[in-house]
Amino acid sequence: xxxGADCHHEDGVHPGLAGPVLADALVLAERxxxxxxxxxxxxxxxxxxxxxxxxGPQKAYDLIAAFGAHGEPAKPPTVYRALEFLERLGFAHRIxxxxxxxxxxxxxxxxxxxxxxxxxxxxxxxFEPDFATQLxxxxxxxxxxxxxxxxxxxxxxxxxxG
Amino acid sequence: xxxGADCHHEDGVHPGLAGPVLADALVLAERxxxxxxxxxxxxxxxxxxxxxxxxGPQKAYDLIAAFGAHGEPAKPPTVYRALEFLERLGFAHRIxxxxxxxxxxxxxxxxxxxxxxxxxxxxxxxFEPDFATQLxxxxxxxxxxxxxxxxxxxxxxxxxxG
DNA sequence: AATGATGCGTTATGAGATAACATAACGAGT
DNA sequence: ACTCGTTATGTTATCTCATAACGCATCATT
Numbered sequence: 001x002x003x004g005a006d007c008h009h010e011d012g013v014h015p016g017l018a019g020p021v022l023a024d025a026l027v028l029a030e031r032x033x034x035x036x037x038x039x040x041x042x043x044x045x046x047x048x049x050x051x052x053x054x055x056g057p058q059k060a061y062d063l064i065a066a067f068g069a070h071g072e073p074a075k076p077p078t079v080y081r082a083l084e085f086l087e088r089l090g091f092a093h094r095i096x097x098x099x100x101x102x103x104x105x106x107x108x109x110x111x112x113x114x115x116x117x118x119x120x121x122x123x124x125x126x127f128e129p130d131f132a133t134q135l136x137x138x139x140x141x142x143x144x145x146x147x148x149x150x151x152x153x154x155x156x157x158x159x160x161x162g
Numbered sequence: 163x164x165x166g167a168d169c170h171h172e173d174g175v176h177p178g179l180a181g182p183v184l185a186d187a188l189v190l191a192e193r194x195x196x197x198x199x200x201x202x203x204x205x206x207x208x209x210x211x212x213x214x215x216x217x218g219p220q221k222a223y224d225l226i227a228a229f230g231a232h233g234e235p236a237k238p239p240t241v242y243r244a245l246e247f248l249e250r251l252g253f254a255h256r257i258x259x260x261x262x263x264x265x266x267x268x269x270x271x272x273x274x275x276x277x278x279x280x281x282x283x284x285x286x287x288x289f290e291p292d293f294a295t296q297l298x299x300x301x302x303x304x305x306x307x308x309x310x311x312x313x314x315x316x317x318x319x320x321x322x323x324g
Numbered sequence: 325a326a327t328g329a330t331g332c333g334t335t336a337t338g339a340g341a342t343a344a345c346a347t348a349a350c351g352a353g354t
Numbered sequence: 355a356c357t358c359g360t361t362a363t364g365t366t367a368t369c370t371c372a373t374a375a376c377g378c379a380t381c382a383t384t
Contacts, residue, residue, distance in 0.1 A: 039350085041362070060340065075365065080341065085362095096258035097311050099340065116305045125302050140287045142319030143278045149259050151311040157304035201381085203331070222371065237334065242372065247331095261340095261371065 014105060014123070016055045025052050029091060038089060043067075043074070047082035048103065051092055057100035057124045095124060097151045102126065114150035120159035176267060176285070178217045187214050191253060200251060205229075205236070209244035210265065213254055219262035219279075219286045257286060259313045264288065276312035282321035 017025055029048060033040040040048070050063050060079055067074035083101055086092035092103050093113045104113070105126045114129035129150050139145055179187055191210060195202040202210075212225050222241055229236035245263055248254035254265050255275045266275070267288045276291035291312050301307055 039362080041349095043363075075363095076341070077343095077365085078363075081362080096313070116301045116307065118305075119308070125305070127302050139278045139314055139316075140289050142322070143280075143287070143314070143316050144322055145278065145314045145316040146281070147315045149311070149313040149315075151258070152301055152305070152307045153309045153311075154301075154305050154307040160304070160306055201331080203380095205332075237332095238372070239334085239374095240332075243331080 014055065014125070017052045022049065022052055033089070036089075038085075043078050044082045044085050047079055048086055048091055051086070051101060051103040054103075056122055057095055057098050057102050059100050063101070093126070095151060096149055097153075098124070100124075112148050112150075114148070114152070116152045116154060116156075118156035118159055119153050120155055120162075123156050125156070176217065176287070179214045184211065184214055195251070198251075200247075205240050206244045206247050209241055210248055210253055213248070213263060213265040216265075218284055219257055219260050219264050221262050225263070255288070257313060258311055259315075260286070262286075274310050274312075276310070276314070278314045278316060278318075280318035280321055281315050282317055285318050287318070 026045065026049060029045075030040050046067060047063055050066055051058060060076070060083065063074075063083075064076055064079045065073050067079060083092060083094070087094060090104055092101055093115075094101050095115055095117070098117065102115075102124055106113075106128060112129050114127055115124050116127065117124045129148060188207065188211060191207075192202050208229060209225055212228055213220060222238070222245065225245075226236050226238055226241045229241060245254060245256070249256060252266055254263055255277075256263050257277055257279070260279065264277075264286055268275075268290060274291050276289050277286050278289065279286045291310060
């Protein structure tokens with residue numbers, strides 16, 4: 001995406017978790033895994049941690065580079081497998097139009113995710129596409145819609161003001 | 163996308179143009195370019211032709227491979243530049259979740275494109291997202307939405323029946 | 325013709341993702 | 355505790371997707 005060279009704003013919508021808040025989020029994820037007999041293994045947990053710490057959408061190779069505790073990168077499959085797991089459980093989402101990943105900011109698992117993406121600062125905000133059911137009606141006749149990818153672009157409030 | 167191993171359907175929604183119908187479509191494209199002082203150059207025209215001939219979403223490297231008249235592939239930038247042009251003029255759309263391209267099947271230029279994609283046969287059907295304006299309201303507070311990427315997945319009528 | 329803008333051809337490389345295979349960890353049943 | 359099937363990981367290599375950078379060609383205007 002072209003962010004425009006004249007944007008001086010920071011990613012600020014989701015500042016990224018740290019300290020006890022981050023720890024809590026990870027514990028919550030552990031619990032949700034335990035409840036469904038899924039395993040939040042070390043690499044999965046690490047990738048989730050990196051996503052939660054981040055201020056905005058993360059590229060897979062950013063995660064790969066940041067994976068190791070002392071600067072050693074991960075191997076690509078390690079991170080891609082973890083991302084696949086996190087998406088499956090609803091802990092993370094892929095933003096197709098950015099080739100990037102974000103942690104889920106909403107509670108419900110299995111929900112349909114939708115995003116607004118600021119073309120200026122790159123922030124991505126998740127929202128609940130309540131109208132997904134409307135979509136099924138709006139879609140061409142006869143299609144049985146099962147999932148929806150919805151990514152809207154525009155300007156976040158800060159970038160409109162600035 | 164996982165199309166499922168058990169689908170025996172063909173891409174049938176848009177059979178691909180040929181002969182006089184194809185020629186007409188290209189002439190129409192020429193006219194629309196001329197009207198806005200844009201140039202439908204040879205590589206651009208060739209890529210549009212390949213898209214119009216196709217039965218379904220085409221990958222960039224499929225187009226690259228098919229570009230030459232006698233089996234010689236194009237160089238990647240040739241095709242990517244043509245696709246960029248065709249998208250800009252509304253003659254083609256990129257489907258993000260497939261990394262693939264389709265010719266525009268609707269008349270209006272500059273419209274917001276939306277797609278339903280059959281998870282079984284891979285067909286992609288374009289439709290007009292009339293509710294895009296509703297989206298602006300549904301989006302998180304304060305975002306000024308400028309464009310929307312909407313890609314729904316499900317089963318086309320033929321694949322539901324079969 | 326000179327000029328400036330746009331587009332093309334070419335080489336090379338960057339960015340994103342996965343196939344394939346071997347090894348290791350878990351967990352249910354005995 | 356053992357063994358067996360399953361699930362997950364480590365590793366290497368490769369595949370797919372896309373663009374940077376450069377020089378030349380083409381076209382419209384002067």
